[in-house]
Amino acid sequence: MKLNKEFDIKNTASTSAPSFRNFPMVPRVVYGRGSFSELGAVLMPHRKNSDAPCIFLVDDVFEGTSLVDRIPLIFNDQIIFISAEEEPKTDQVDALVSKIKNDFSERPSAIIGIGGGTLLDLAKAVAILLSNSGNAANYQGWDLVRKAAVYHVGIPTISGTGAEVSRTTVLLGPEKKLGINSDFTIFDQVLLDPDLTEGVTKEQWFYTGMDCFIHCVESLNGTYLNAFSQSYGEKAMDLCTEVFLGDLSPSDAREKLMMASWHGGMSIAYSQVGVAHAMSYGLSFLLGVKHGIGNCLVFQHLNDYYPEGVALFKQMMAKHHIALPKGVCAGLSDEAFDTMVGVSLKMEPLWENALGKDWRSKMTPARLRTLYEKI
Amino acid sequence: MKLNKEFDIKNTASTSAPSFRNFPMVPRVVYGRGSFSELGAVLMPHRKNSDAPCIFLVDDVFEGTSLVDRIPLIFNDQIIFISAEEEPKTDQVDALVSKIKNDFSERPSAIIGIGGGTLLDLAKAVAILLSNSGNAANYQGWDLVRKAAVYHVGIPTISGTGAEVSRTTVLLGPEKKLGINSDFTIFDQVLLDPDLTEGVTKEQWFYTGMDCFIHCVESLNGTYLNAFSQSYGEKAMDLCTEVFLGDLSPSDAREKLMMASWHGGMSIAYSQVGVAHAMSYGLSFLLGVKHGIGNCLVFQHLNDYYPEGVALFKQMMAKHHIALPKGVCAGLSDEAFDTMVGVSLKMEPLWENALGKDWRSKMTPARLRTLYEKI
Numbered sequence: 080m081k082l083n084k085e086f087d088i089k090n091t092a093s094t095s096a097p098s099f100r101n102f103p104m105v106p107r108v109v110y111g112r113g114s115f116s117e118l119g120a121v122l123m124p125h126r127k128n129s130d131a132p133c134i135f136l137v138d139d140v141f142e143g144t145s146l147v148d149r150i151p152l153i154f155n156d157q158i159i160f161i162s163a164e165e166e167p168k169t170d171q172v173d174a175l176v177s178k179i180k181n182d183f184s185e186r187p188s189a190i191i192g193i194g195g196g197t198l199l200d201l202a203k204a205v206a207i208l209l210s211n212s213g214n215a216a217n218y219q220g221w222d223l224v225r226k227a228a229v230y231h232v233g234i235p236t237i238s239g240t241g242a243e244v245s246r247t248t249v250l251l252g253p254e255k256k257l258g259i260n261s262d263f264t265i266f267d268q269v270l271l272d273p274d275l276t277e278g279v280t281k282e283q284w285f286y287t288g289m290d291c292f293i294h295c296v297e298s299l300n301g302t303y304l305n306a307f308s309q310s311y312g313e314k315a316m317d318l319c320t321e322v323f324l325g326d327l328s329p330s331d332a333r334e335k336l337m338m339a340s341w342h343g344g345m346s347i348a349y350s351q352v353g354v355a356h357a358m359s360y361g362l363s364f365l366l367g368v369k370h371g372i373g374n375c376l377v378f379q380h381l382n383d384y385y386p387e388g389v390a391l392f393k394q395m396m397a398k399h400h401i402a403l404p405k406g407v408c409a410g411l412s413d414e415a416f417d418t419m420v421g422v423s424l425k426m427e428p429l430w431e432n433a434l435g436k437d438w439r440s441k442m443t444p445a446r447l448r449t450l451y452e453k454i
Numbered sequence: 455m456k457l458n459k460e461f462d463i464k465n466t467a468s469t470s471a472p473s474f475r476n477f478p479m480v481p482r483v484v485y486g487r488g489s490f491s492e493l494g495a496v497l498m499p500h501r502k503n504s505d506a507p508c509i510f511l512v513d514d515v516f517e518g519t520s521l522v523d524r525i526p527l528i529f530n531d532q533i534i535f536i537s538a539e540e541e542p543k544t545d546q547v548d549a550l551v552s553k554i555k556n557d558f559s560e561r562p563s564a565i566i567g568i569g570g571g572t573l574l575d576l577a578k579a580v581a582i583l584l585s586n587s588g589n590a591a592n593y594q595g596w597d598l599v600r601k602a603a604v605y606h607v608g609i610p611t612i613s614g615t616g617a618e619v620s621r622t623t624v625l626l627g628p629e630k631k632l633g634i635n636s637d638f639t640i641f642d643q644v645l646l647d648p649d650l651t652e653g654v655t656k657e658q659w660f661y662t663g664m665d666c667f668i669h670c671v672e673s674l675n676g677t678y679l680n681a682f683s684q685s686y687g688e689k690a691m692d693l694c695t696e697v698f699l700g701d702l703s704p705s706d707a708r709e710k711l712m713m714a715s716w717h718g719g720m721s722i723a724y725s726q727v728g729v730a731h732a733m734s735y736g737l738s739f740l741l742g743v744k745h746g747i748g749n750c751l752v753f754q755h756l757n758d759y760y761p762e763g764v765a766l767f768k769q770m771m772a773k774h775h776i777a778l779p780k781g782v783c784a785g786l787s788d789e790a791f792d793t794m795v796g797v798s799l800k801m802e803p804l805w806e807n808a809l810g811k812d813w814r815s816k817m818t819p820a821r822l823r824t825l826y827e828k829i
Contacts (some may be wrong), residue, residue, distance in 0.1 A: 099484050099485070099486045099488075099489040099492050100484065101482055101483075101484050101492070101496060101643075102482065102483050102484070102485070103481060103482055104479045104480060104481055104482070104483060105479060106478060106479055106481040107476055107477065107478055107479070108476075108477050108479060108682075108723075109474050109475065109476050109477070110474070110477070110680065110681075110682035110723070110724060111474045111680060111682075111724070113474075114474040117474050117476070121476060268476075271682070273681070305485065305486060305709075306485075306648070306706075306709035306710060306712070306713055307483075307485035307486075307646070307713060307716075309713075310689060310693060310710070310713040310716075310717065311689075313689070313692075314685060314688070314689040314717075317688075318685060331681075334680075334681035335681060335685070337681070338681055338682060338684075338685040341682075341685075342685065342689075348483075348485070349485060349486070
């Protein structure tokens with residue numbers, strides 16, 4: 080019987096009974112090209128009163144675009160533009176929560192995240208922190224959230240992170256990059272409009288799509304997988320292959336990549352990522368490298384661990400003329416390497432999923448440093 | 455833009471604004487071999503007090519088996535064994551609701567359906583009727599349910615119906631076979647334990663699995679499909695093909711068929727079934743033929759509409775030595791044929807999905823009768 084390690088961690092922390100995970104799913108989804116126009120109708124039944132606003136956290140690349148005009152603002156609703164240049168941070172969440180509490184007398188009716196993984200994760204975290212006291216860093220871990228979050232809606236504008244379906248919001252804290260993993264994290268509503276992903280640059284499209292692809296390679300080759308997650312992971316993988324190696328129209332490709340991200344996110348239910356994510360976390364912690372490109376930077380060197388996946392990845396890179404940055408880790412100090420290696424090796428479930436129970440004998444700090452040095 | 459016809463019907467009935475469907479998903483799922491042992495822990499937080507029982511509606515094939523011993527009975531919980539020999543009926547729902555109201559002073563904490571589509575549909579309907587006044591037949595249609603159902607849990611013991619994820623419960627009423635389609639119909643919790651499907655007979659396994667397969671053939675070849683439903687339908691189809699034409703171990707086959715049913719059910723979100731289901735409804739209404747075998751009886755003759763699907767179906771029949779009953783419609787009166795044809799042609803969205811807007815010119819009553827006569 081394969082147990083889910085994330086759940087094992089939870090059990091170790093809170094109860095002694097081993098258990099099958101009771102996986103929460105997004106309870107509502109609207110899908111369709113142009114479905115962003117439904118947002119007003121979707122929010123309406125959740126508006127508590129005219130003083131309890133809907134707060135839209137929007138990627139600032141959309142500032143001044145027609146998308147903003149389509150946001151269904153009424154009463155004292157507010158749009159907050161946020162840069163997704165950097166990974167979301169715990170103190171950024173705290174500042175947003177303070178601002179919202181300061182600006183409004185009533186708790187918001189809804190928090191709506193419109194953007195990529197960063198905006199979606201910020202929306203989840205802000206919704207949680209509006210109804211749970213203290214700072215975001217207090218809740219990084221497993222099942223530390225005690226009260227239901229404010230109703231929150233996720234609207235991805237780029238496909239691949241899986242943040243739209245996951246029960247985590249990964250935040251960079253003062254000491255660790257770790258998710259607020261809880262049943263309250265998951266969105267109450269997701270709206271999937273593939274047309275919103277139309278303006279994404281080729282590089283962003285590729286790196287974020289590869290987040291999904293790499294994630295699936297890792298989970299499908301992991302030791303934790305069961306048939307539930309396998310079926311979602313396989314479908315996400317098939318769709319990624321169609322999108323990145325097939326001959327689809329741009330519009331079909333957008334639709335299929337949005338579904339790949341959805342299924343890829345669902346596949347995490349009873350599976351776990353592996354070497355690429357473990358290493359990418361270290362890279363991101365030390366250098367602030369964004370998750371999507373970080374995974375790609377690492378994955379290209381993981382031939383020994385995922386030979387078929389890496390071969391497909393290189394075909395995809397070639398087809399789309401993607402040139403990854405080089406020398407990212409060149410000239411880093413020993414201390415910097417130690418930090419990265421240390422952060423990465425702390426991701427124990429990821430390593431165990433990838434390499435088995437005796438993973439420590441297979442991935443030593445020295446070996447891991449050698450891999451980082453290639454990047 | 456493809457709109458969902460079921461939603462169109464809803465709109466015609468209740469509001470004039472065309473809209474994208476806001477699809478409800480099962481908010482909680484436990485998956486895994488042996489996960490039935492988790493049921494007690496799953497129910498515990500939902501127990502209101504010791505007088506508010508959990509009512510287990512269980513397929514009577516399990517009476518006296520070890521599964522019953524594993525049902526986590528406490529306080530005044532009750533098991534009600536129900537035969538799945540016949541399709542679920544509105545008056546059967548009403549009788550169950552009366553019995554439960556009569557037996558207990560408090561509204562139940564939970565209704566748990568354990569069985570195939572019949573038991574799952576009964577559990578959904580009973581949960582709705584316990585909190586909505588009147589008779590089950592009053593709610594057959596789209597979005598007629600006004601109050602949230604009693605917390606209800608679905609535990610399939612056979613795979614293929616998709617009843618575990620659908621927002622309908624199809625009931626045979628005095629005048630029509632029609633679902634209670636509502637957001638309140640969907641289960642609050644599903645537990646998927648593939649081991650529970652171990653004792654199913656070969657014929658039941660095949661007919662019920664074909665419910666999923668045929669459903670996917672119809673939706674993937676329909677005009678209503680979008681990328682969301684397509685991705686689920688394709689995965690369900692792939693899994694059915696693995697299960698019925700591949701070379702899996704019995705245990706892997708059980709796991710994959712359970713996931714095929716799940717994805718097949720999800721694929722209905724933005725799609726619709728077609729000719730086989732429309733005809734099977736007529737057969738079932740007149741002769742009480744069960745849904746699974748009814749679909750098979752019809753589908754074998756639908757070569758003109760689904761040539762590839764019918765070819766695969768015949769391979770599957772041959773591989774598993776399935777012999778369908780013959781002469782089912784032999785000797786029926788003209789009146790009987792008229793009834794079947796009439797019930798079937800009323801399923802307008804199904805016909806439009808299958809044959810396009812001008813379906814009436816393609817499927818006349820005479821042509822439909824000819825198809826029925828082959829069965």
